[in-house]
Amino acid sequence: MTRSKPRVLRTLEHAGGFASAQEVYKIMQREGESIGLTTVYRSLQSLVSDKIVDVLRRDDGEAIYRLCGEAHHHHLVCKNCGKTVEIEGGAIENWAKVMAQEHGFRDTGHIAEIFGTCSKC
Amino acid sequence: MTRSKPRVLRTLEHAGGFASAQEVYKIMQREGESIGLTTVYRSLQSLVSDKIVDVLRRDDGEAIYRLCGEAHHHHLVCKNCGKTVEIEGGAIENWAKVMAQEHGFRDTGHIAEIFGTCSKC
DNA sequence: ATGAAATTGACAATCGTTTTCACTTCTGCC
DNA sequence: GGCAGAAGTGAAAACGATTGTCAATTTCAT
Numbered sequence: 001m002t003r004s005k006p007r008v009l010r011t012l013e014h015a016g017g018f019a020s021a022q023e024v025y026k027i028m029q030r031e032g033e034s035i036g037l038t039t040v041y042r043s044l045q046s047l048v049s050d051k052i053v054d055v056l057r058r059d060d061g062e063a064i065y066r067l068c069g070e071a072h073h074h075h076l077v078c079k080n081c082g083k084t085v086e087i088e089g090g091a092i093e094n095w096a097k098v099m100a101q102e103h104g105f106r107d108t109g110h111i112a113e114i115f116g117t118c119s120k121c
Numbered sequence: 122m123t124r125s126k127p128r129v130l131r132t133l134e135h136a137g138g139f140a141s142a143q144e145v146y147k148i149m150q151r152e153g154e155s156i157g158l159t160t161v162y163r164s165l166q167s168l169v170s171d172k173i174v175d176v177l178r179r180d181d182g183e184a185i186y187r188l189c190g191e192a193h194h195h196h197l198v199c200k201n202c203g204k205t206v207e208i209e210g211g212a213i214e215n216w217a218k219v220m221a222q223e224h225g226f227r228d229t230g231h232i233a234e235i236f237g238t239c240s241k242c
Numbered sequence: 243a244t245g246a247a248a249t250t251g252a253c254a255a256t257c258g259t260t261t262t263c264a265c266t267t268c269t270g271c272c
Numbered sequence: 273g274g275c276a277g278a279a280g281t282g283a284a285a286a287c288g289a290t291t292g293t294c295a296a297t298t299t300c301a302t
Contacts, residue, residue, distance in 0.1 A: 100197065104239065
């Protein structure tokens, strides 16, 4: 992808690194950028498979896209306001490795997310 | 609610304590139970506010309902053939609690899945 | 039994997301 | 430069989960 992806990425950065596809689209419209909703979705998906952004789910099921550094980390997400804290995996990393080995799995990865209600909500 | 809620609850139990609204509806249809999809949704929502069931989100955004009392466990999934092993959370449970507390989060839950390639693939 | 209130369910509407398809823009090759 | 074919784009339609509507049914207290 050539034209759209960088523009979508820039918009996501500008939005504080955290927005749904619909929101990114609306922002770009408001700023006068010419882009289709379909392309926003495709760009975001592409950015996800590039590991440039992360995708999570809000409580209502809407997907939210989030810029993410290359370091492996986990998330602590507020179900209510979407506030996200990046946290260390700590004991999990080893747990995942041991469990996988124990059952003969190779090339393993894992996801782990904690969700709840943050102090403000 | 009177007639439907217990039937939905029973179906959810029967399904292994873990299913989406659509799945519950399909199961009940198959078993010859007469119920509307709308009512399944309403019953599940009601069970959630009764704290009898939990609601999570699948990766694709579909809501899955889980019996609260159900033993909490995690999954080890083969990316290739889909084989799934239920595993214990072990160290994770505590990690999640500590992390959440540390950041002032309340009413927390977590999801953790390990994926990889199983010995056969 | 009876009327008010709660429950139910077929259907339509909504909303995020994906697919389709015709059109445009790139690309490498002559 | 021109030109095929591939890749990218976007409007509109399709899709699937969920929610709203509303008339019919059931429940419950009297």
